Structures are given as structure tokens and as C-alpha cells.
Amino acid sequence: MTTTGSSTGTEEHQAQDVILDVDTGCDDALAVLYALRSPRLNLRAITCVNGNVDVDTVVCNTLRVLDAAGAPHLPVARGAARPLVEPPHDARHVHGTDGLGDLPIPGSTRTADPRHAVELMRDIVATSPRPVTLILLAPQTNAALFARMYPEVFARLGRIVMMAGSGCGGNATPTAEFNVHADPEAAHIVLNTRVPTLMYGLDVYYQTQVDPGTVEALRTSHLPTAQLAGLLLHERYRRAGRASLGDAGAVAAASDPRGLTTTPFPVGVELSGTWCRGTTVVDRRGPGRRDAASSTSPSTVEVAHGIDGPHYTALFRDTLLGQPVHAAAPSKRPRSEPVHGGSAR
Template identity: 35%
Template sequence: MKKKLILDVDTGVDDAQAIMVALADPNVEILGITCCHGNTPLENVLKNTLRVLKVCDRLDIPVYRGCDRPLKGKRRHAGSFHGKDGLGDVPDPDAPGLELLQKKRAFSAMIKIVEENPGEVTLVATAPLTNLALAVQAEPSFPEKLKALYIMGGNTESRGNTTVCGEFNFVADPEAAYMVLERYTCNTCIATWEFTCRNSLPWSFCDTWFAQDTDKARFMSKISSHTRKMIQTERYQKELVAGPGFNSCDTYALAAAIDGTLVTEKEQVAVSVELDGSYTRGMMVLDHMGLWGERRKAVILKKFDLEKFKQMLMNALK
């Protein structure tokens, strides 16, 4: 039986890599892709998602328009990192048009898909969590019907990559992140910023990965060029938790959702999100002391089987 997934994305380069890994796995069925503000404005996210599906010859997968702004506060984007358009600023004149989008809104689509497949759907969220927050507001029982939730976001050591203490996806909509960690009662696994940094891959692998003689590999090499230059800057290297290397942040959460054996070490702990601090707004908080009593706990990923992960990445571009 295939693993049924919904992907909630803000398609920049690493989301594109995650989508392609999911598409390449014969044991995965993507029931829908919901789009959210984040790495780039929503219109770009929609276009980028369709571009990825076109390269993989999978425009049959439904794509839904989601939120274009956070629940509160100003929009944040990561144009300096992924390129202003989210895919390295290398436009495709033959990219699919937005008329291919589904009419239903993202959060409504999530609810409907899960209601039709209760207990069978894993939701993989690699964007700010605004769409997920709207889904649980509209249908409070929605999380109970999910099989699992995998999130790329948050941090465990107050190491920021957007603010002093905040990871991008959580900082881009702290209220949504807080609501999701409070109200999603399904099994929840989180690939944090520090986790992805510590499990980054050598540049030599990246060279081999992109060198495959396929249209997918050429596409990925082209859209990743800008991001690779950014990662190799002195400023970014100082942000990394563990040495230089290639970090496809979103793909870790997606890969773990597909194959749980990739996770070789994890920790279960109660978590929340700081909303009010002058320096810490959007930071994920962990209760290692058990002061929150019976508060629901999330699984924090710690270590990964990198050889298996490399093979998944290679397969995605074949």
C-alpha cells in the first residue's frame, strides 16, 4: 500500500528537491500540494511548484493556492538565499500557467483530502505553517484524522538563521507555528534547523548528484546555482552548526516521512513557540525539565542515515 502524502510548500530550491524525492519514490502517492507564502511571494511559489511538476512529468498532481501572508505581522521572504523568484532567478519561458491550479483553497483541500482518507495521510510541511493553522481553525478535528505530521522548522538551541534566535519557517508566522504545535494531536516529527545543519552532505556528493545526465539533474543544477553560492559565503558558513556542506533543509523532513528508518536518533519532548520576546519571537522552546506536565510531546529528529538519504537524492534526479 502506497504512503499517502500532502505536501505543504513554499517552493524554493530545497522544497523543489523535496518534491522531486517524493515523486521519484514508487511507494509514495502525493494526493495534493498546497502552497504558502515563505521563501518567495505566493505567486512565485505556485509557478515554481508547477515548474517542478512539469520537469517530472507529473502535472496531474493537484496544486492548491494557500495563504499569501502570515496570521499576524509582515511577510518575510528569502529572496537573497533562493533567488527573488525562489528558484535561483533562472526563469522558464515555457513554464506552466496558473490556470492549472485547483479552485479549492489550500486549507479546504487539506481537510477534504484527509476526510476522504482518514488515518492514512501524512502531512509534510516545509513552509511557514499558516495553511495548517487555518485548517485546524476551520475544522478542529482535522489533526486527529491525520496519520502523522512532519515539519521542517524551528530550532533546538536558539540558533537563528533569520533572527538571532529564530528559524525562517517559524519566524515567518510565529502564531501559526504556535497553534500547530498546540493543536495538532497526531504524531508530530520535527526536522529542526540545527538537525539539518548537522546532517549536511559534502560538496563532492552535490557535484555527483547534479552531474547525472538527465533533464531533472540539469534543472536542479541550474536552479541551485544561486543558493550554492550563498551557502558557500563566509557569512552563511558562520551560521552552520557543523562545518561546511550542502544542506537541503526541507528534504530531510520529507525523506523521514517516506522512510522512518532514516532516523537513527530522535528525542520526544514537549515544545512550544515564543510569541512575545523582543529577541526570541518565533523561537521554538523545549521543555527538557518536564515543567509542562502532560503537555503533548513532539519527536525531534537528531541523527540521519546519510547513505540512505544520498541514494534517495540520487534517485530523484534519474
């Protein structure tokens, strides 16, 4: 059944407890800034993993973003330095040498939490009085280790929102999306944990385009979070000639699902093959045509395939500018367009 997200009264008045798992490049930074400002989210921690850049640079970038945003103290933990099986590969050609567009963002005076990212995830989920949403914006290595090391605690998660995968082609390869391609085994583990999961992938990723007027409004704001968001989006315009919310769109959708259309589909990850390793295989066949008897049938997850991009760009803009969040009600049929060729992210 295809559904368009809706918000309940509880969702409107009670912020979700969330953990962000990041490989902080430019769009991860936008996601962190949105999560800091959103009244719909209670950001409990940020965990770091190798991805766009090496994990030590990810930690450094995350702390720099928090400092530049004037954020309160927040635990930030270093996680996996490499994928489960293969050597790491990064996306510096997209995000710059330092992962943040080589922008003049000062170094941070903060220090990382001494715990490993997986231990920090475990501690927060185990002690939280409410279910925690784990938002994965990077290769899923940390989450896979969490699932394997502490399965009973992992099962207490309320849900997983993952910026990962695609049912319409790839960006790291012709068929594979970067975060899954970077660690296919980890994605396979996470998708088969049976924690309710939303896959926000390339089917919707590029459809939250930000117009130049919004970028300028953010850059000239008196708020540090908005200024930094404007700087990052301006750099994306300079490099690519366009700018979408990227990972921040997934976080905005986690906070307000009203502009997102999803359908539960079985999703598997190709773990071998010369051309298709790391591809998410979305089975859109009807139940009667699926191989239900196969013991290797993939788990069913909610796959986002339609999005009201203007709804989320308005929500992002208003949240970062500190304006009352009165984003226009999303259209009844969020658009679902084919993804166009692009860089790894």
C-alpha cells in the same frame, strides 16, 4: 525515551499518502522532486503558502518545477498570502528574486486547483481511505487555518512532519528558525493539535550535505527530475559554497526514518518578547523537573536531534537517479552536531 527510527514491513511495501505544504524556494523544489520519485510516498497534492517568496510566486514556482520534472497531473492550490498576525517577510536574499535561484526554468502551462489550499487539504483528508501525512516545509499558516476551520477532519491526519523549529539556535534570528519565526501563532496552533508530530528542525537540517560528485551525477543524468535537482544544488553551491538537502531531508526522513534519532519533548513557541519571538522552546528537563501542573504546558512532539546525513543523501541521490534504493544502512548513532551560522534557510 530516545529512539532511532525503524521501518516496518508495511512501510516498505505500502507508500504513504502525503500532502506537501510549501513556500517553493530551492530546497522546497528539491523536496517536491524527491516526493515525485520516491516509491515510498504517494504525493496526493501540493499546497502553497507565503514564505520564501509571496504566495503567487510560490504557486508559479511549484507549477514550474512540476513541468520541468515532467510530472503527471497533481493538484496544486494557493493558500494563505500572509501570516496570521504580522506582515509577511520573505527570504529572497537566500533563494533569489524568483525563489528558484533566478535559474532559467521555463514557465508552466499548468493551472492551479481552484480550491483554496485549506479546502484541498480538507477534501483529501476527509475522503482518504488511509491516514494522510501532512508534511510542512514552510510557515505553518495553512495548517493552522485547517486545524481551526475543520478540526474534526484535521484530527484524522495520520501525522505531521514539519521542517521547522530548533533546539539549538536560530537562522532567521539568533534563536528562531525561519518557518516558525515567519508565523509564530500558526506554529503554536499546529504544535498543540495533538496530531502525532515530528519536528525536523535546525538540529539536523544542515547535516545532509551533498558532495560535488553527486551534484554532477544529477546534472548529467538523462532524467528531468535529476537534472533539475542537480541544477538547483549547483546553484546552492554557487551562492553558499555548500549545499544540503534542506527541506528535502525532512521528506526523505518522512519516507525512511531509519537514519533519524528523535526524542519526545514538550515544545512551545515564544509568542512575545523583544529578542525571542518565534523561538521553539524545547524542554529537555526530565519529567520530574517540568511544571506538570501548569495548564500552559506545551504539547509533546518528537524532536529530531540526530541524523545519519550520508544515509539520506544517498537515498536522495539513488531515488532521483532512478537507481535501486540500496542506501547504506544508517549508523547506530546518527550524529547530532551544533548548527553553524547561516542564512535564513
